[in-house]
Amino acid sequence: MNIIITIAVTALVVLYAGLFKAKKALLPISLIGLLGSLVFVVSSWNTAQVFYGMMQMDNFALAFSGLTIIGTMLILLLTQNYFAKDSENIAEYLCLILFALCGIVIMVSYKNMSMLFIGLEIMSVSLYILAGIRKNNFASNEASLKYFLMGAFSTGFLLFGITLIYGASGSFDLDAINKYLVGNYTSVSPLFYTGVILMLIGLSFKVGAAPFHFWTPDVYEGSPSLITSFMSTVVKTAGFAAFLRLFADTFAPLHDFWLMPLMVIVFLTLLIGNVTALFQKNFKRMLAYSSISHAGYLLFSLVALTSRSANNVLVYAAAYTFASIIAFAVLILVKQKTGNDNFENFNGLAKRNPFAALVLTIAMLSLAGIPLTAGFIGKYVMFLNVMTEYQVYLVAFAILNALVGFYYYFRVIVAMYFKEGSEIVLETPVQYKVVLLLSVAITLVLGLYPSVILNLI
Amino acid sequence: MEQLLILLIFLPLAGALVTAFAGKAAKYAALVSAIVSLVLTAVLTCNFIPDASTQFVLNYPWIQDLGINFHAGIDGISLITVLLTNLLIPVIILASYGHDYKRANAFYALILFMQTGLLLVFTALDAFLFYIGWEAALIPVYFICAVWGGKDRIKVNMKFFVYTIAGSLFMLLGIIYLYLQNPLHNFDIQAFYKLNLDAAQQGWIFWSFFIAFAIKMPVFPFHTWQPDTYTEAPATGTMLLAGIMLKMGIYGVIRWLLPIVPHGVQDWGTTAIVLSIIGIVYASLIAFTQKNAKRLVAYSSIAHVGLISAGIFALNTQGMQGAMIQMLSHGINVVGLFFVLDIIFNRMKTNKIADLGGIASVAPQLAITFLIIVFGTVALPGTNGFIGEFLLLIGIYQYNIWAVVIAGLTVIFGAVYMLRMYQGVMLGKTNELTIGFKDIKGSEKLVLYIICALILILGVYPKPVLHLSEAAVQQLIEQVNQKLTSVN
Numbered sequence: 047m048n049i050i051i052t053i054a055v056t057a058l059v060v061l062y063a064g065l066f067k068a069k070k071a072l073l074p075i076s077l078i079g080l081l082g083s084l085v086f087v088v089s090s091w092n093t094a095q096v097f098y099g100m101m102q103m104d105n106f107a108l109a110f111s112g113l114t115i116i117g118t119m120l121i122l123l124l125t126q127n128y129f130a131k132d133s134e135n136i137a138e139y140l141c142l143i144l145f146a147l148c149g150i151v152i153m154v155s156y157k158n159m160s161m162l163f164i165g166l167e168i169m170s171v172s173l174y175i176l177a178g179i180r181k182n183n184f185a186s187n188e189a190s191l192k193y194f195l196m197g198a199f200s201t202g203f204l205l206f207g208i209t210l211i212y213g214a215s216g217s218f219d220l221d222a223i224n225k226y227l228v229g230n231y232t233s234v235s236p237l238f239y240t241g242v243i244l245m246l247i248g249l250s251f252k253v254g255a256a257p258f259h260f261w262t263p264d265v266y267e268g269s270p271s272l273i274t275s276f277m278s279t280v281v282k283t284a285g286f287a288a289f290l291r292l293f294a295d296t297f298a299p300l301h302d303f304w305l306m307p308l309m310v311i312v313f314l315t316l317l318i319g320n321v322t323a324l325f326q327k328n329f330k331r332m333l334a335y336s337s338i339s340h341a342g343y344l345l346f347s348l349v350a351l352t353s354r355s356a357n358n359v360l361v362y363a364a365a366y367t368f369a370s371i372i373a374f375a376v377l378i379l380v381k382q383k384t385g386n387d388n389f390e391n392f393n394g395l396a397k398r399n400p401f402a403a404l405v406l407t408i409a410m411l412s413l414a415g416i417p418l419t420a421g422f423i424g425k426y427v428m429f430l431n432v433m434t435e436y437q438v439y440l441v442a443f444a445i446l447n448a449l450v451g452f453y454y455y456f457r458v459i460v461a462m463y464f465k466e467g468s469e470i471v472l473e474t475p476v477q478y479k480v481v482l483l484l485s486v487a488i489t490l491v492l493g494l495y496p497s498v499i500l501n502l503i
Numbered sequence: 504m505e506q507l508l509i510l511l512i513f514l515p516l517a518g519a520l521v522t523a524f525a526g527k528a529a530k531y532a533a534l535v536s537a538i539v540s541l542v543l544t545a546v547l548t549c550n551f552i553p554d555a556s557t558q559f560v561l562n563y564p565w566i567q568d569l570g571i572n573f574h575a576g577i578d579g580i581s582l583i584t585v586l587l588t589n590l591l592i593p594v595i596i597l598a599s600y601g602h603d604y605k606r607a608n609a610f611y612a613l614i615l616f617m618q619t620g621l622l623l624v625f626t627a628l629d630a631f632l633f634y635i636g637w638e639a640a641l642i643p644v645y646f647i648c649a650v651w652g653g654k655d656r657i658k659v660n661m662k663f664f665v666y667t668i669a670g671s672l673f674m675l676l677g678i679i680y681l682y683l684q685n686p687l688h689n690f691d692i693q694a695f696y697k698l699n700l701d702a703a704q705q706g707w708i709f710w711s712f713f714i715a716f717a718i719k720m721p722v723f724p725f726h727t728w729q730p731d732t733y734t735e736a737p738a739t740g741t742m743l744l745a746g747i748m749l750k751m752g753i754y755g756v757i758r759w760l761l762p763i764v765p766h767g768v769q770d771w772g773t774t775a776i777v778l779s780i781i782g783i784v785y786a787s788l789i790a791f792t793q794k795n796a797k798r799l800v801a802y803s804s805i806a807h808v809g810l811i812s813a814g815i816f817a818l819n820t821q822g823m824q825g826a827m828i829q830m831l832s833h834g835i836n837v838v839g840l841f842f843v844l845d846i847i848f849n850r851m852k853t854n855k856i857a858d859l860g861g862i863a864s865v866a867p868q869l870a871i872t873f874l875i876i877v878f879g880t881v882a883l884p885g886t887n888g889f890i891g892e893f894l895l896l897i898g899i900y901q902y903n904i905w906a907v908v909i910a911g912l913t914v915i916f917g918a919v920y921m922l923r924m925y926q927g928v929m930l931g932k933t934n935e936l937t938i939g940f941k942d943i944k945g946s947e948k949l950v951l952y953i954i955c956a957l958i959l960i961l962g963v964y965p966k967p968v969l970h971l972s973e974a975a976v977q978q979l980i981e982q983v984n985q986k987l988t989s990v991n
Contacts, residue, residue: 417638426675430569433679441679445672452665463650464657500568 047097048090049111050151052083057144064137073122076140080119080147087112099219100158107155109360109502110287114150117280117367118143120485121272124375126477128272129179139179143276146172150280154287159208159218162288166204166252169284170197173277177269189268196261200251207244214238220296227299234300242297242304246311249292253285255341256314263322266334271381274330275374278337283363286344293348294355301351308348313443315342320450329377330387332454333370336413339451340366343444346428350435357503358427364499365412365420365492368485372409375481376402383472392458394467402474403462405482412489414455415448420492427500507550508559508575511543511585512622515592519615523608530600533611537593540618544589551582553971555978557628565632570682570689574629579975583827583968584625584754587834591746592618594953598842599739600946601849604651610739617643617743624751630678630690633759637671637715637751644743648736656735663732670715670725677711680704681763695763696982702766709767712760713775719752720808722775723782733801738845741797745804746838750830753808756815757823757979765983772816776902779816780910782809787916791923796847796854799924800840803880806913807833813910814895820973820980822898827972828965829891832879835961836888839876839954843869846947847928851936856924861933866942870929872951877925879958881918887961890969 056079063071087108094104101107122143129136149168156162174197178190212218214235215226227234247258254262266274297304319339326332344362347355376395377387379402384391396403412421425448429441461467474482492499518536525532551558560576577585596614604610620643623636641664649660678690684704687694700708718725733741761768768775786805793799811829814822846869847862848854863870875886882888892914900907933940943951961968 411642416642417635427569429676430679430682433676433683436683438676438680441676442673445669445676448672449665449669452668453661456661456664460649460657460661463646495566497566497568500566 047095047101047103048086049083049103049115050148052079052086053115053144053148053151056080056082057141057148060137060141060144064135064141069136072137072140073125076122076144077119079144080115080122084112084115087115096157100161101152101155102157103155106287106291106356106503107151110154110283110363111151113360113364113367114147114154114280114283117283117371118147118276120368120371120481121276121280123477123481124272124275124378126475128270128378133179139176142172142176142179146176146276147280150284153284154291156288156291157220159211159220159223162292163201163205163208166201166288169281170201173197173273173281176273176276177265179273180270185268186270189265192261192268193265196251196265200248200258202248203244203251204248207241207246207248210237210241210244214241220292224296224299227297231299239300239303242300243307245292246304246307249285249289250311253282253289253341253344254338255311255345256318256338257311259315259318259338259341262338263331263334266337267328267331271330271374271378271387274334275371278333278374279367279370282337282341283367286341286359286363290347290356290359294351298351305349308345309440312342312345312349312440315339315345316444316447320447320454323454324450326454328386328388329392329458332389333373333377336451336454337370339447340413342447343425343428346432346440346444349437349440350432352431352434354427354431357500358424358431360503361420361427361492361496361499362424365424365489368488368492369409369412369419369421372405372482372485372489373413375478375485376406376409379472379474379478383470384468389457389461390467392461392467393465394469395462395472398467398470399472399474401479402472402482405486406462407459408486408489410455410458412493414452418490418493420489420496423493423496507543507547508561508577508626511540511547511589512575512619512626514540514543515615515618515622519612519619522615523612525608529608529611530596533615534593534596536615537589537596537618540589541593544586547577548582548586548971551577551971553579553974555579555974560628569631570687571631572629572689572691573632574691575623575626575632576628577626579972580754580757580827580979581625583831583972584750585622587750587831588618588621588625588747590957591742591834591838594838594950595739595742595746597946598742598838598845598950601846602737602739604737606650610647610651613643613647614739614743617647621747621751625754628692630681630692630695630759632690633755634671634675634678637674638668640748640751641667641671644740644748647743648732648740651737652740653735653737655731659728659731659735663728666725666728667718670718673711674715677708680708680711692759695759698763700764700766702770705764705767706770709760709764709771712755712764713771716752716755716760717775717778717812719755720749720812721752721805722778722809722812723785723805724778726782726786726805729805730798730801733804734795734798738841738848741801741841742838745801745841746834749804749808750834753811753815753826753830756812757826761815761818761983762979762986765986768816768818768983769987772818775816776813776899776906779809779813780906782806783813783910783913784916787913787920790916790920793920794855794857796856796859796924796928797841797844799856799920800837800844803917803921804833804837806917807837807880810892810895810910810913813906814898817898817902818980818983819898819901820977821894821901823976823980824969824973825891825894825896825898827976828961828968829888829895831968832887832891832958832961835954835957836876836879839872839951839958840880842950842954843873843876846943850940853936856927858934859928859937860931861929861937862940863929864933865938865940868948869943869951872943872955873929874925875955875958876951877921879962881921882914885959885962887958887965889962890965
């Protein structure tokens with residue numbers, strides 16, 4: 047609870063500081079606030095407090111809160127001068143991101159369906175605004191509208207599902223619903239099954255899993271890159287945590303029932319994400335499709351429910367988050383110089399900025415799942431997870447998709463190192479350097495010594 | 504003594520870091536690091552007791568939650584491959600001195616980084632560690648070939664990379680399967696040896712491993728990446744790939760495939776031998792028609808490796824021992840061949856046999872060293888190639904007489920296309936292009952003399968090397984046979 051309060055108060059302080067034109071203080075205030083909330087994450091470790099039956103701050107919630115807060119801090123560090131050319135009032139950008147983070151913390155710690163909905167809405171409403179924050183940019187407006195319409199649509203599915211489940215079980219409380227399932231295992235109401243499917247669809251929409259992914263590429267491409275990085279890392283992680291809390295715990299007794307539709311979603315997500323990413327000419331759009339394919343790998347943890355499922359998602363999400371932040375940070379740098387985000391702009395980057403090129407290479411290797419990076423450990427634990435139930439075909443299919451992945455991730459590396467490009471020197475501002483170094487350090491540490499994170503939850 | 508192995512594995516990594524920041528002195532830093540590694544290997548070899556045991560064993564917990572240990576050690580079989588690696592790396596580094604590579608610090612650092620990966624592969628006693636080393640060796644060589652390679656390098660290397668990694672990912676699937684079958688839930692090689700898998704399981708595991716190894720070697724029909732990659736790679740990359748990297752596949756078969764799934768080998772070994780022999784004949788026939796000398800050597804490498812692979816799957820001591828010594832010999836010879844072709848390419852800007860000729864008359868030193876290397880490659884008695892191919896053929900003979908009749912063609916074919924190439928490139932009259940050819944000097948001379956000395960020493964007196972691996976090989980064969988008879 048302290049965590050949410052700290053973040054919310056920070057957001058309000060930032061808003062007021064913006065009112066008094068204290069521009070320089072905005073970022074430090076946000077970062078200090080987030081650091082404070084991070085302290086609360088650490089101090090409440092292993093306490094598993096429950097707040098009025100609504101939220102449960104167990105290690106699962108704390109670990110995902112920690113990951114999303116760190117991710118947000120890194121992204122906030124990238125805001126330096128980013129919004130300056132769009133608007134005078136950068137306070138509102140920062141506070142909207144912080145409000146979204148509030149929703150996210152609720153999403154990863156809910157113990158009651160109503161809190162799931164509230165958290166999701168707090169997050170989504172902030173994001174609808176953030177996606178369209180470049181008021182004069184056509185693509186940004188389009189992204190915002192699309193995101194809003196699709197988001198509202200999927201929320202409808204989610205709410206309908208919650209209602210049906212309430213109708214069948216008589217409660218919003220996760221434990222009560224689980225108790226109902228276990229108690230009436232043979233006579234679960236058909237309403238409940240329908241509700242589960244509707245929630246599966248609603249949440250798949252939110253995490254951008256195929257065939258409910260159509261909004262992702264357009265929204266990711268249209269939104270400002272910084273917001274896209276927030277959406278594709280922090281928000282996605284939160285979506286999966288919410289997914290996991292519901293399906294891996296509460297709905298676990300019905301695993302046999304929802305496994306089939308889930309498998310369809312997983313296969314489609316892997317295939318569509320990877321194959322479509324292959325044909326992209328635009329780096330940002332490629333990242334959007336690759337994020338769809340990563341959603342497919344993340345769903346592996348629900349295919350076989352083991353004691354490690356939750357932790358596996360944490361590992362994968364961490365690997366994916368830090369690698370993506372690097373990718374977006376370099377993308378922002380390149381785009382500021384060249385004006386668009388096609389692959390050609392990365393040509394010869396190794397000469398213009400060897401540091402950025404090296405870091406982006408490590409990030410791409412991590413996203414592709416090459417050993418000694420965090421991404422490999424993430425993929426490995428996911429494969430191990432589904433292999434415990436001997437889903438050999440799924441893993442074989444995933445391997446084929448991973449091979450497709452190598453092509454498009456290596457395309458960036460090929461462009462940077464093997465192709466000649468313009469000679470414009472690209473400088474890395476200090477804050478970007480910090481973010482890149484931190485992210486790459488985490489990526490390598492998790493790849494070399496993943497024990498630090500493997501047993502958290 | 505176990506610290507020695509830690510030092511051996513991680514010294515190249517430290518060397519790579521130093522080299523990366525050494526600026527202009529990078530090539531010297533790399534050479535020093537490689538020579539220190541070689542000296543360490545010599546110390547290690549002197550302290551090695553040539554029995555069947557695994558020595559200098561390291562065992563530290565690494566990722567405990569997943570049952571992964573940093574478990575490595577050296578027995579006679581590993582020692583040969585470690586020797587090969589640490590002997591060839593300084594030679595290859597020295598052989599790269601003729602080029603003025605851009606970003607030389609990155610170039611030499613990558614070679615040393617690869618060395619650590621290779622040493623991990625050759626010493627790992629933990630399947631996960633083996634896999635990590637397997638990939639860690641691939642990434643640097645991909646960059647070496649793709650950054651410093653020829654015109655078509657990007658496309659060709661992408662094919663190479665995806666091809667090899669496809670194989671290794673399916674191997675990873677096999678490793679995960681073995682891990683789940685293992686009641687101890689770890690990746691220990693001894694625990695894998697003890698697993699009781701039924702015939703169907705062994706068949707699947709056999710293929711998941713065999714394809715990875717067959718792509719690396721490469722065995723027909725998994726060889727299609729190889730000629731292009733060898734041709735487009737810079738000379739250093741080709742030497743690394745052909746000299747050391749393909750031995751990862753051979754070593755993998757010996758260490759991981761045969762003892763873990765002996766029934767799989769019993770069921771599918773014939774298929775593997777047939778594929779290897781098809782590869783021998785097929786690659787030799789293609790080598791006949793090659794107009795480019797580098798491509799010709801690339802195809803000849805497929806033929807030679809096919810013979811080694813057939814010898815291993817024959818599953819007897821002679822075949823296996825032949826494979827051990829031939830790994831070493833082939834590494835030395837192929838590095839020599841590619842180096843000579845690189846020297847010629849550097850001066851003449853072509854490797855087309857038709858454009859060359861008569862070099863022997865203007866460069867006698869090159870002609871003599873090149874001839875010795877060619878003799879080694881065609882297995883002339885008295886050179887290192889002879890003893891290996893002889894043992895391999897005996898091994899295959901014990902397996903099946905028809906197999907040896909066809910596999911033996913490699914010796915004849917090899918002699919024909921190799922000598923024809925030598926004739927085309929070195930003998931005859933000089934033309935306008937080759938008249939100005941300057942003989943070898945400096946580091947080139949040193950490298951070629953070292954290689955020729957190794958060819959002759961190993962050819963005349965191979966016993967010390969054979970002795971190193973003999974006990975380990977015998978134990979391995981016994982172990983496999985025991986497992987085959989105990990279950991049936």
